[in-house]
Amino acid sequence: GNSVTQMEGPVTLSEEAFLTINCTYTATGYPSLFWYVQYPGEGLQLLLKATKADDKGSNKGFEATYRKETTSFHLEKGSVQVSDSAVYFCALRALSYNQGGKLIFGQGTELSVKP
């Protein structure tokens, strides 16, 4: 079946440090891949997405590249800020007749950025 595995948190970084959150997936066919972010007390927000192999999603300084050969979609940011502190979720969507585009989420990675 389809699944997503993320690196465990919490991840604690100093401001302006480089961030990588690893995400690998298992899926049949060609899923779309997503990163969602959840700030404290809020719902999930789409951060970026990629719909086919070698696509790069980017938003707010975050980037992730869809690597089919390694079944990965790692999230990166060159210089994190305190305001990036949140929980990050990797997810996949495998469209099929009986799946209707439902998302499969990883377990989430908590990021804490210190000043």
Added chain:
Amino acid sequence: DAGVIQSPRHEVTEMGQEVTLRCKPISGHDYLFWYRQTMMRGLELLIYFNNNVPIDDSGMPEDRFSAKMPNASFSTLKIQPSEPRDSAVYFCASTLGGAGTQYFGPGTRLLVL
């Protein structure tokens, strides 16, 4: 647009009581999803609807849980009777088309004592 609206934002109840969570999707969206988030199990899909029809309820934990979507602008998730292990944050999300971006509501934080 106001986004996905959920109510109540917080609910505290006693074991055995009925709990009803409500969701108003974004106007025009034809898919609606109910998720549950816990520390132990992460984010789980409970059920989703397309054009008000339940498509996949395989994530509903047991018969105590039920969900309805009487019209395109309203859905409910009911737990009867509630148990302490149902304590979680319940999210509703909606999207336009199966391939659209899912927009999440702020969630309902449920505590069953």
